[in-house]
Amino acid sequence: MTRAGRSQPDESTGQQAPADLYDRSPCGLLSTRADGTILTVNATLLGWLGREREELVGKCRFVDLLGVGDRIYHETHYAPLLSMQGSIAGVAAELRTAGGDRLPVLLASRLRSDAGVEVIHTAVVEARDRRGYERELLRARESADRERDRAQRLARVLQRSLLPPRLPTLPGMTTAAHYHPASADEVGGDFYDLFRLPDDRWGFFLGDVCGKGPEAAALTSLARYTLRSTATHEHDHAVLLRTVNAVLRQEEHDAAAAQCTVVFGSLRVDEGRSIVRLASAGHPPPLLIGADGTARYLDLLGGQVLGAIDNPTIAVATVELRFGDTLVLYSDGLTEARIDTGRNRYEEERLLAFATSLAPASPTAVVASIQSLLTQFGDGVDDDVAVLALGVPPASNDAASAR
Amino acid sequence: MEASRRFNVQQSGNPGGPLLVLAHGFGCDQNMWRMVRPLLEPTCRVVTFDYIGAGGSDLSAWDAERYSNLDGYAADVVELCRKLDLRDAVFVGHSVSATIGVLAAPVVPERITRLVLVTPSPCFVDDGDYRGGFSRDDIDELLTSLESNYLGWSATMAPVIMGNPDRPVLGQELTNSFCRMSPDIARVFARATFLADNRADLDGVTVPTLIVQCAHDAIAPREVGDYVHDHIRGSRLVTLDATGHCPQLSAPDETAAAILRFVATS
Numbered sequence: 001m002t003r004a005g006r007s008q009p010d011e012s013t014g015q016q017a018p019a020d021l022y023d024r025s026p027c028g029l030l031s032t033r034a035d036g037t038i039l040t041v042n043a044t045l046l047g048w049l050g051r052e053r054e055e056l057v058g059k060c061r062f063v064d065l066l067g068v069g070d071r072i073y074h075e076t077h078y079a080p081l082l083s084m085q086g087s088i089a090g091v092a093a094e095l096r097t098a099g100g101d102r103l104p105v106l107l108a109s110r111l112r113s114d115a116g117v118e119v120i121h122t123a124v125v126e127a128r129d130r131r132g133y134e135r136e137l138l139r140a141r142e143s144a145d146r147e148r149d150r151a152q153r154l155a156r157v158l159q160r161s162l163l164p165p166r167l168p169t170l171p172g173m174t175t176a177a178h179y180h181p182a183s184a185d186e187v188g189g190d191f192y193d194l195f196r197l198p199d200d201r202w203g204f205f206l207g208d209v210c211g212k213g214p215e216a217a218a219l220t221s222l223a224r225y226t227l228r229s230t231a232t233h234e235h236d237h238a239v240l241l242r243t244v245n246a247v248l249r250q251e252e253h254d255a256a257a258a259q260c261t262v263v264f265g266s267l268r269v270d271e272g273r274s275i276v277r278l279a280s281a282g283h284p285p286p287l288l289i290g291a292d293g294t295a296r297y298l299d300l301l302g303g304q305v306l307g308a309i310d311n312p313t314i315a316v317a318t319v320e321l322r323f324g325d326t327l328v329l330y331s332d333g334l335t336e337a338r339i340d341t342g343r344n345r346y347e348e349e350r351l352l353a354f355a356t357s358l359a360p361a362s363p364t365a366v367v368a369s370i371q372s373l374l375t376q377f378g379d380g381v382d383d384d385v386a387v388l389a390l391g392v393p394p395a396s397n398d399a400a401s402a403r
Numbered sequence: 404m405e406a407s408r409r410f411n412v413q414q415s416g417n418p419g420g421p422l423l424v425l426a427h428g429f430g431c432d433q434n435m436w437r438m439v440r441p442l443l444e445p446t447c448r449v450v451t452f453d454y455i456g457a458g459g460s461d462l463s464a465w466d467a468e469r470y471s472n473l474d475g476y477a478a479d480v481v482e483l484c485r486k487l488d489l490r491d492a493v494f495v496g497h498s499v500s501a502t503i504g505v506l507a508a509p510v511v512p513e514r515i516t517r518l519v520l521v522t523p524s525p526c527f528v529d530d531g532d533y534r535g536g537f538s539r540d541d542i543d544e545l546l547t548s549l550e551s552n553y554l555g556w557s558a559t560m561a562p563v564i565m566g567n568p569d570r571p572v573l574g575q576e577l578t579n580s581f582c583r584m585s586p587d588i589a590r591v592f593a594r595a596t597f598l599a600d601n602r603a604d605l606d607g608v609t610v611p612t613l614i615v616q617c618a619h620d621a622i623a624p625r626e627v628g629d630y631v632h633d634h635i636r637g638s639r640l641v642t643l644d645a646t647g648h649c650p651q652l653s654a655p656d657e658t659a660a661a662i663l664r665f666v667a668t669s
Binding site: 034035036061063067068069070071072073074075076077079080081083084091092093131134138 | 428429430431434435437498537538541542543544545546547548549550551552582597619620621622646647648649652653
């Protein structure tokens with residue numbers, strides 16, 4: 001007579017379930033002594049390893065099942081953590097099978113004390129798919145890192161191509177410039193240049209195009225070359241900037257994107273008295289740091305941004321640079337830097353006070369001071385900052401007495 | 404930053420007793436000493452610290468170049484001894500720290516006057532007749548193992564771990580909160596540790612030295628302990644009936660006893 005109800009759970013199969021669950025569990029199970037000697041191991045793990053119970057129990061230590069790299073990891077990380085925490089989970093390792101294959105697994109262990117004897121219970125989960133997935137993730141991250149490096153390199157090169165590699169030497173004057181990119185990933189929209197013009201004149205400009213990235217770089221390039229080429233024949237700075245405006249207006253750009261602010265200037269170097277003619281299209285006013293220890297903003301307000309409307313208003317001014325005077329052009333990334341842990345902006349008043357504290361100062365000294373100011377601001381600088389300074393060195397004693 | 408904060412220095416024990424500096428090895432931090440420490444404290448002054456990059460050290464002081472070889476760590480031990488004005492100390496170095504101690508001791512002879520080398524290995528990689536226990540490929544496998552185990556470390560945890568000490572600590576101790584180390588730092592430390600060959604430096608040790616090894620150690624087998632014993636003049640060797648590479652955890656009583664006996668009799 002066969003026993004009835006084989007298909008129905010009865011008391012006897014219910015009692016066998018824990019033993020069956022141990023031996024045929026979907027995860028590998030083993031228990032070891034504190035020194036790693038295997039005490040028990042379930043059939044699942046034996047099956048994965050292709051080993052017989054007699055080969056392992058009492059004869060083999062858990063670390064012997066691991067590859068060498070994992071063995072070191074086990075000794076330096078796994079065992080100490082298990083000992084200190086009493087448990088550890090989620091550790092990736094590879095088991096060596098009898099056939100010499102590697103089986104990727106995840107390990108979890110718990111330290112138990114059985115009648116004063118320490119026992120380590122370990123569960124082994126097969127993790128071939130998960131490890132494959134993790135490797136994919138790792139590869140994806142590595143490739144993202146590489147791409148990011150490439151993008152940064154491109155941004156750096158592009159940025160450099162939009163700035164003069166070095167400033168030309170002006171006889172009887174000193175110059176200095178600095179570019180502070182707000183982000184390593186993106187090309188900024190600030191630009192400056194200093195270049196020779198016909199008739200012993202020199203032209204210079206510092207501007208800021210709307211936006212960032214490749215579009216801004218293209219626009220910067222357009223503005224910069226239009227400024228330089230127009231300046232070779234156009235002496236009227238207001239007309240010059242309106243030409244740039246017209247060119248920007250022709251750009252088939254998205255909405256209001258093709259816009260920029262700029263200060264353009266030209267000068268002829270004259271012994272200690274260089275006359276500088278300036279024009280501004282919506283750009284922050286330049287600073288004049290005087291030999292007499294004062295500093296002031298030039299009256300160049302009222303100009304309008306280029307590219308926004310036809311015939312914008314252009315503000316013009318003339319200033320005389322004497323011995324020891326320094327003219328400073330900058331972009332609004334400097335005055336709009338966040339200070340006091342983000343509560344305030346640096347603003348033009350603070351910049352003026354800072355410039356006054358420096359006066360008198362050479363272009364090199366001014367640019368160096370602004371550089372350290374930017375370092376001090378740290379993350380507070382949201383936007384790129386460009387600075388261009390031109391000055392006449394202080395008179396030597398002979399020159400001063402001759403004046 | 405002050406050296407004691409940079410290295411997360413912890414001092415305890417008997418201020419009048421002999422001075423022990425316990426230095427952790429690769430894979431963990433000063434928590435490694437938590438079981439032997441209470442056994443040493445009644446009679447000794449105990450100083451523990453974390454190497455830069457480990458545990459509660461100042462991670463901003465970490466530098467891939469400086470810590471790419473053991474000289475950088477040895478220079479830190481020298482600096483620590485000077486800044487804390489430690490004198491006549493017994494430097495107890497576990498695993499790679501044993502080698503770091505060997506490098507640091509001759510630089511500050513008045514400060515480190517004795518060495519205890521716990522499961523030392525001056526060179527893990529086999530070389531000619533020398534058996535370090537591993538091949539170069541094995542070490543590369545370890546580095547892969549480190550890559551796939553970001554235990555207790557994630558981009559979101561990093562700021563908390565690196566955050567300033569004034570910041571409130573998380574209420575609950577995190578899983579695997581001991582021995583956390585950024586994978587980038589671990590990789591550099593692993594290379595510095597397992598590719599080092601400081602066998603020639605053993606001759607430079609002139610201070611009384613105790614070598615503590617385990618009978619069954621998969622990382623630093625007994626031959627390696629014997630090698631160190633043979634190459635440090637006048638050194639003592641104690642072999643504990645213990646398994647594993649970390650006797651301060653697997654056999655804390657025996658480890659502490661060996662240290663105390665050496666301190667009392669050398």
